[in-house]
Amino acid sequence: MKNIPVVMIIFGGSGDLAHRKLYPALFNLYEQGLIHDNFAVIGTARRPWSHEYLRGQVSDAIHETHDEVDENDVKDFASHFYYQSHDVTNVEHYVTLKELAQDLDDRYCAQGNRLFYMAMAPRFFGTIATHINDQHLTGSGFNRIVVEKPFGRDLASAEELNKQITASFKEDEIFRIDHYLGKEMVQNILPLRFTNPLIKNIWNSDNIKNIQVTLAERLGVEARGGYYETSGALRDMVQNHIFQIITLLAMPEPENISADNIHKAKQELLDSLIIPDAEEIKKHFVRGQYAGSDTTFAYKQEPNVDENSTTETFAAGEVKFTKGPIAGVPIYFRTGKEFKEKKNRIDIVLKHINNPYGRAHSNNITIEIDPKSEIYITINGKRISEPGIRRENLEYTFSKEELSQVPDGYERLLHDVFVNDSTNFTHWSELKRYWEYIDAIEDAWKQENESGNVDIPQYLPYRMGPKEANHIFESATEHWIYE
Numbered sequence: 001m002k003n004i005p006v007v008m009i010i011f012g013g014s015g016d017l018a019h020r021k022l023y024p025a026l027f028n029l030y031e032q033g034l035i036h037d038n039f040a041v042i043g044t045a046r047r048p049w050s051h052e053y054l055r056g057q058v059s060d061a062i063h064e065t066h067d068e069v070d071e072n073d074v075k076d077f078a079s080h081f082y083y084q085s086h087d088v089t090n091v092e093h094y095v096t097l098k099e100l101a102q103d104l105d106d107r108y109c110a111q112g113n114r115l116f117y118m119a120m121a122p123r124f125f126g127t128i129a130t131h132i133n134d135q136h137l138t139g140s141g142f143n144r145i146v147v148e149k150p151f152g153r154d155l156a157s158a159e160e161l162n163k164q165i166t167a168s169f170k171e172d173e174i175f176r177i178d179h180y181l182g183k184e185m186v187q188n189i190l191p192l193r194f195t196n197p198l199i200k201n202i203w204n205s206d207n208i209k210n211i212q213v214t215l216a217e218r219l220g221v222e223a224r225g226g227y228y229e230t231s232g233a234l235r236d237m238v239q240n241h242i243f244q245i246i247t248l249l250a251m252p253e254p255e256n257i258s259a260d261n262i263h264k265a266k267q268e269l270l271d272s273l274i275i276p277d278a279e280e281i282k283k284h285f286v287r288g289q290y291a292g293s294d295t296t297f298a299y300k301q302e303p304n305v306d307e308n309s310t311t312e313t314f315a316a317g318e319v320k321f322t323k324g325p326i327a328g329v330p331i332y333f334r335t336g337k338e339f340k341e342k343k344n345r346i347d348i349v350l351k352h353i354n355n356p357y358g359r360a361h362s363n364n365i366t367i368e369i370d371p372k373s374e375i376y377i378t379i380n381g382k383r384i385s386e387p388g389i390r391r392e393n394l395e396y397t398f399s400k401e402e403l404s405q406v407p408d409g410y411e412r413l414l415h416d417v418f419v420n421d422s423t424n425f426t427h428w429s430e431l432k433r434y435w436e437y438i439d440a441i442e443d444a445w446k447q448e449n450e451s452g453n454v455d456i457p458q459y460l461p462y463r464m465g466p467k468e469a470n471h472i473f474e475s476a477t478e479h480w481i482y483e
């Protein structure tokens with residue numbers, strides 16, 4: 001693999017994301033030779049750590065995520081890390097950061113290449129971007145910036161943030177990361193759709209009745225109540241992960257699989273996204289909050305959550321497009337905390353056909369993203385010893401060994417940033433559409449809250465979310481396939 005020289009600056013170097021995801025992913029890329037002798041990483045955060053302390057943390061992060069490692073490799077890898085105690089609002093700190101970056105650039109022959117990674121609380125993204133610009137932190141080689149979600153909390157704030165970032169970075173230097181786009185089965189959607197005549201030829205509104213996307217979690221908000229109060233399920237999961245999945249499911253066929261053509265096809269679809277009106281939102285959208293039990297807190301009792309909170313921990317709704325192969329087909333989504341199990345899956349429900357046997361189910365195609373990685377198609381056949389039709393699954397699965405080779409989403413996406421492949425990142429024009437849609441629902445819900453007679457369904461923990469979500473469908477013959 002080509003060795004890429006770079007000085008990487010991680011804002012949020014003492015944080016959970018850096019420890020659990022970024023350091024292990026960078027180590028794997030180092031082991032593969034993508035970054036090797038000519039890289040340095042500066043971790044910044046407020047805590048008064050030393051270079052040595054950060055290196056100890058990096059080495060712990062590798063040991064916690066790898067069964068077997070060569071200790072010399074870990075030591076060498078960690079030796080490339082430097083720490084700067086940094087207050088993101090203090091101009092002086094950017095001056096020293098710039099000097100440190102330049103010094104490391106000389107020492108490691110990084111050719112003026114800079115990679116900035118925003119891995120801290122989103123409220124600081126704009127401030128950091130402004131200081132990067134004002135203090136001229138960019139280098140003389142390539143400059144790239146990775147921005148974690150959430151990118152804004154509505155269209156207006158996303159636009160403001162984008163303005164701050166584009167003051168220093170061009171659109172093709174900005175990598176808005178969505179870790180779902182690094183997941184194996186999400187990356188499988190386009191090959192599945194476009195390389196199988198069996199699937200490609202039925203992927204249209206004549207044959208598909210509806211599509212259902214479920215991103216369900218067993219966990220509650222845990223220690224993230226403070227953040228979650230500013231977000232809710234719609235902003236936390238729908239604006240990004242669910243919309244990215246839906247876009248891959250509904251976009252027209254790209255001319256080829258270059259990043260440009262994939263984004264072009266996505267944009268063509270998103271231009272035709274229907275923004276629901278108030279009446280549709282009433283009919284086809286549901287929110288909920290998990291209730292407590294003898295042993296668990298209700299959402300409203302979680303630490304840092306307002307006892308009268310109207311923040312949703314569950315959201316379900318409908319997305320439709322006027323263009324693309326499945327124009328007009330309802331795409332239903334739901335996502336929630338404290339479901340009966342962790343389950344990320346997509347169900348594609350085909351229409352019934354008349355047949356000489358009478359009653360028979362139609363086919364469903366299911367793509368399970370997590371916890372398993374598999375695809376199955378329900379198929380009808382003849383019963384063996386009695387008349388009638390039986391239904392079985394045709395399965396596409398991976399062996400244990402194959403699964404063990406699947407890189408973590410962050411490793412994949414960081415690799416893409418290093419090699420400058422933006423296929424699996426969110427472009428501004430896409431993001432804008434997602435926010436327009438989310439804002440419409442947030443506004444409707446806000447009005448409902450302000451009307452005073454809002455009654456957000458409370459759902460029992462570790463079940464299937466609020467029962468109201470079973471009534472969002474357009475017709476009485478539709479229901480959730482996964483129940």
Ligand code: BG6
Pocket residue numbers: 217236237344370
């Ligand atoms: C994150 C959300 O983006 O995705 C979290 O902020 C959520 O609230 C997480 O738990 C789910 O990701 P995954 O990969 O575990 O399905």
